[in-house]
Amino acid sequence: MISLRINGETREVDVPPNMALLWVLRDVLGMTGTKFGCGIAQCGACTVHMDGKAVRSCLLPVGAIGERAITTIEGIGATSNGTKVQKAWLDLEVIQCGYCQSGQIMSAAALLDAIPHPDDADIDAAMAGNICRCGTYVRIRQAIKHAATEA
Amino acid sequence: MLNERKRTNSVAPPSDHSESPRVSRRGFLEMTAATTFLFSFSVPMRSTRAAGEAASFAPNAFIRINRHGEVTLIMPQVEMGQGTYTSISMILAEELDADWSLVRVEHAPADEKLYANPDLTIQATGNSNSIRAFWKPLRVAGAATRACFVEAAARAWGISSAECRTENSKVIHNRTGRTLDYGALVDRAAAITPAKDPPLKDASAFRLIGRSLKRLDTPDKVNGKAQYGIDVLPPGVKFATLASSPVLGGSVAHVDDHRALAVPGVRQIVVLDDLVAVVGDHMWAAKCGLEALDITWNDGPNAEVSSDLIWSQLRSASLRVGAVAKEVGDVKKALGAGGERSNEVITSTYELPLLAHACMEPLNCTVHVTPTSAEAWIGTQVMERVRAAVAKAAGLPESQVTVHNHLIGGGFGRKLEPDMAYSAARIAKHVDGPVKVVWTREEDIRHDIYRPVYRDILWARLEGARIVGWKHRVSGSAVMARFLPAFFQKGVDPDGVDSAQDIPYDIPNYRVEFNREEPPGVITGFWRGVGPNNNVFAIESFIEELARKAGKDSIAFRRAHLDKTPRLQAALDLVREKSGWGTPLPTRCGRGVAAQISFASFIATVVECEVDGAGEVKLRRVTSAVDTGISVNPDTVMAQLQGGLVFGLTAALYGEITLKKGRVQQSNFHDYRMLRIDQVPQIDVHLIKSGEAPGGIGETGATASIPALRNAIYAATGVALRRMPIDRNLLATTHT
Numbered sequence: 042m043i044s045l046r047i048n049g050e051t052r053e054v055d056v057p058p059n060m061a062l063l064w065v066l067r068d069v070l071g072m073t074g075t076k077f078g079c080g081i082a083q084c085g086a087c088t089v090h091m092d093g094k095a096v097r098s099c100l101l102p103v104g105a106i107g108e109r110a111i112t113t114i115e116g117i118g119a120t121s122n123g124t125k126v127q128k129a130w131l132d133l134e135v136i137q138c139g140y141c142q143s144g145q146i147m148s149a150a151a152l153l154d155a156i157p158h159p160d161d162a163d164i165d166a167a168m169a170g171n172i173c174r175c176g177t178y179v180r181i182r183q184a185i186k187h188a189a190t191e192a
Numbered sequence: 193m194l195n196e197r198k199r200t201n202s203v204a205p206p207s208d209h210s211e212s213p214r215v216s217r218r219g220f221l222e223m224t225a226a227t228t229f230l231f232s233f234s235v236p237m238r239s240t241r242a243a244g245e246a247a248s249f250a251p252n253a254f255i256r257i258n259r260h261g262e263v264t265l266i267m268p269q270v271e272m273g274q275g276t277y278t279s280i281s282m283i284l285a286e287e288l289d290a291d292w293s294l295v296r297v298e299h300a301p302a303d304e305k306l307y308a309n310p311d312l313t314i315q316a317t318g319n320s321n322s323i324r325a326f327w328k329p330l331r332v333a334g335a336a337t338r339a340c341f342v343e344a345a346a347r348a349w350g351i352s353s354a355e356c357r358t359e360n361s362k363v364i365h366n367r368t369g370r371t372l373d374y375g376a377l378v379d380r381a382a383a384i385t386p387a388k389d390p391p392l393k394d395a396s397a398f399r400l401i402g403r404s405l406k407r408l409d410t411p412d413k414v415n416g417k418a419q420y421g422i423d424v425l426p427p428g429v430k431f432a433t434l435a436s437s438p439v440l441g442g443s444v445a446h447v448d449d450h451r452a453l454a455v456p457g458v459r460q461i462v463v464l465d466d467l468v469a470v471v472g473d474h475m476w477a478a479k480c481g482l483e484a485l486d487i488t489w490n491d492g493p494n495a496e497v498s499s500d501l502i503w504s505q506l507r508s509a510s511l512r513v514g515a516v517a518k519e520v521g522d523v524k525k526a527l528g529a530g531g532e533r534s535n536e537v538i539t540s541t542y543e544l545p546l547l548a549h550a551c552m553e554p555l556n557c558t559v560h561v562t563p564t565s566a567e568a569w570i571g572t573q574v575m576e577r578v579r580a581a582v583a584k585a586a587g588l589p590e591s592q593v594t595v596h597n598h599l600i601g602g603g604f605g606r607k608l609e610p611d612m613a614y615s616a617a618r619i620a621k622h623v624d625g626p627v628k629v630v631w632t633r634e635e636d637i638r639h640d641i642y643r644p645v646y647r648d649i650l651w652a653r654l655e656g657a658r659i660v661g662w663k664h665r666v667s668g669s670a671v672m673a674r675f676l677p678a679f680f681q682k683g684v685d686p687d688g689v690d691s692a693q694d695i696p697y698d699i700p701n702y703r704v705e706f707n708r709e710e711p712p713g714v715i716t717g718f719w720r721g722v723g724p725n726n727n728v729f730a731i732e733s734f735i736e737e738l739a740r741k742a743g744k745d746s747i748a749f750r751r752a753h754l755d756k757t758p759r760l761q762a763a764l765d766l767v768r769e770k771s772g773w774g775t776p777l778p779t780r781c782g783r784g785v786a787a788q789i790s791f792a793s794f795i796a797t798v799v800e801c802e803v804d805g806a807g808e809v810k811l812r813r814v815t816s817a818v819d820t821g822i823s824v825n826p827d828t829v830m831a832q833l834q835g836g837l838v839f840g841l842t843a844a845l846y847g848e849i850t851l852k853k854g855r856v857q858q859s860n861f862h863d864y865r866m867l868r869i870d871q872v873p874q875i876d877v878h879l880i881k882s883g884e885a886p887g888g889i890g891e892t893g894a895t896a897s898i899p900a901l902r903n904a905i906y907a908a909t910g911v912a913l914r915r916m917p918i919d920r921n922l923l924a925t926t927h928t
Contacts, residue, residue: 048268057456060476068431068474073423074416076601079474079633083861086552114416134406134827137835138273139413140552141599142363146414165870172861174552174602175273176838178872180831 048116058104085171156160261375272603287334320888322831404827439854497713514705515683521701526661553601559620571600585617605718643719648730691724732899784903791888807920836893
């Protein structure tokens with residue numbers, strides 16, 4: 042059994058230690074908000090936080106997580122920057138198909154945790170790992186800035 | 193405030209195991225079971241009385257209202273990000289005068305009689321026509337339902353219905369101000385026969401249409417609750433992934449599965465003629481199992497197919513005279529005595545490559561086959577075709593197959609095909625219980641139904657600065673001939689010549705030909721922008737070369753040929769003003785314009801770019817002006833254009849699928865690249881207010897940006913690119 046700390050709760054899972062966190066979340070724990078996009082950390086759809094840092098869960102073995110706290114899209118609304126990003130995403134109607142947006146929101150929330158008022162270069166650096174096939178990038182950029190101005 | 197997001201709006205997941213308390217699948221199953229009429233709004237339905245559910249009034253296939261006044265709208269078109277659930281709901285709610293905060297939406301079941309797209313004739317979402325095709329039927333459905341409530345209230349009050357009006361799900365008696373809620377009128381309304389041809393609102397009376405209302409589907413997309421096809425977890429579900437024959441038409445020769453079966457969590461290997469699937473306790477096990485399989489393939493007849501072969505066949509075929517799609521005036525005479533070989537005739541050739549769709553949600557379908565029935569969960573643009581595919585695979589009549597549709601993580605035409613459901617159902621037939629079949633990204637890219645290769649040859653003759661003769665020969669796949677054969681007539685594919693045979697420019701003599709040539713070893717299909725993608729690229733590239741030949745400004749030259757098309761002239765004027773057209777730029781920077789009428793929208797786009805010494809293209813700015821008629825939801829129109837422009841730019845900069853030894857060479861986002869946020873410039877979309885009938889918008893941006901970028905590169909470097917994607921070697925000034 043592997044013990045994981047996910048969104049503040051302890052979850053015990055009986056899976057191989059080399060299993061990618063993505064599939065533990067989706068197929069074992071039924072937390073399907075985190076998405077599968079490429080399986081090789083190229084697209085960012087599977088982004089979650091590990092101790093507050095954005096990581097790609099498709100290549101993260103569960104056995105390597107240990108005590109570190111995992112936050113997913115289902116739990117990001119409980120954080121201050123997570124709430125701001127979610128609200129900004131809706132205020133600016135960023136989302137189209139929405140499939141990549143769990144990952145986009147997780148990357149954006151981690152960015153605001155690290156840099157409360159990011160400039161364009163900060164946004165490029167933090168978000169370039171997240172592909173949006175619908176092409177919502179213009180609004181993602183605006184929404185991050187919008188979220189940064191919320192009290 | 194209508195613009196405030198109402199949390200009561202939600203998209204009802206269609207399956208019973210959903211957590212939503214507002215799921216009412218039972219309601220709509222009963223309703224559709226009781227509904228036998230053809231696509232029509234005139235037959236009254238008995239209200240349904242499901243146990244534990246309030247009675248409801250369902251006068252047509254799109255609207256159901258219960259005694260609590262909750263308005264459920266059943267979506268005949270699918271939501272894949274284009275915002276159609278919100279726009280369709282706005283149209284229905286507008287004519288119904290429904291309280292927007294009480295509106296919820298439900299995915300339509302597979303039922304071609306009730307939910308066929310009037311333009312496409314099948315239950316399909318595509319060709320950017322959801323609003324165009326359903327504009328009138330939905331308004332009629334809403335208005336007829338509203339009239340039932342008015343009549344019901346009038347009867348209750350013993351007055352004439354002419355004395356009443358409606359607002360926010362209430363009937364109001366004008367003189368006394370008395371009101372009755374729609375919910376309270378449900379039983380009485382159900383006894384009234386809806387009118388076939390009710391009066392529709394004048395546009396000046398619209399309360400919802402034309403406003404940027406918040407989308408109904410997005411709140412659940414910020415917190416992980418939205419359910420896509422790939423997210424379903426029916427009780428007892430197993431997980432599978434597959435390897436298909438890497439060569440189209442190939443088959444499995446031998447499988448050594450002993451290592452795969454030893455992978456923890458792997459339960460079963462399913463070997464079919466053309467694919468091998470690994471079934472496990474989770475996708476991780478299935479993926480590891482797949483990697484541990486040793487499969488030998490018979491490559492079959494396409495083993496030697498290559499991109500070189502595909503192009504040499506297409507290039508030869510393009511020299512044939514094609515079937516005539518349109519002929520106006522005397523083209524032979526206009527192109528000069530020497531015909532198309534005359535020295536005066538300007539000619540050019542343009543080519544577009546195979547493209548994958550690369551939807552962010554990889555192909556998937558969950559299927560449960562039993563000896564007597566089958567159930568499938570998917571996000572698809574073609575519900576009825578998926579049902580037929582599952583039925584065929586399971587060997588069951590369609591009546592025994594239930595399909596649950598879901599939000600779609602990107603469609604772009606890929607989900608107009610039911611192939612994934614057919615493969616999944618064939619696998620599921622060998623599995624005990626439900627199985628979720630998920631394609632890896634590599635399998636998704638390598639087994640796409642690709643955007644066709646196209647080759648366009650154009651000829652024109654100028655007299656002064658006017659085009660007097662024009663000939664355009666399109667060579668490529670006839671997608672419609674496969675998809676909807678009845679539309680393929682006399683050798684002309686209507687999609688293949690869309691936006692070409694109806695070229696907007698005023699040219700007295702012109703001819704458009706279509707030359708069908710299917711690439712060997714590849715199946716081609718619809719890809720965002722479809723036929724217009726090719727034709728607008730070819731036409732707008734060629735027009736640019738003609739403008740240069742004529743020594744005219746690119747916008748002025750186009751405008752001079754558009755006197756009969758003032759809506760496109762207005763779009764050009766606006767984009768000239770907003771894009772900074774004509775203002776100085778640094779060296780190796782340029783602006784390019786493209787004008788188009790596609791999907792009944794009038795759009796002018798300017799792309800500004802910089803080309804560096806290595807031939808790398810940097811996007812600086814994109815500006816579009818669009819007249820799409822009445823915008824049901826203007827913010828959605830803007831969003832679709834913004835995203836569509838990026839979709840086209842991605843293809844122009846990177847998009848190409850190539851084959852070698854019958855195998856697709858690309859596999860994932862490292863070698864089939866997507867534009868990323870750090871490459872995307874400012875994109876400004878300007879809407880032109882219009883009272884014309886709504887046009888299509890979902891695909892237009894993809895069609896607009898490719899020629900605009902091509903022309904910007906032409907302006908920046910003087911290099912007239914004639915094929916996509918951009919070849920950096922042709923643009924480089926420094927070679928290493």
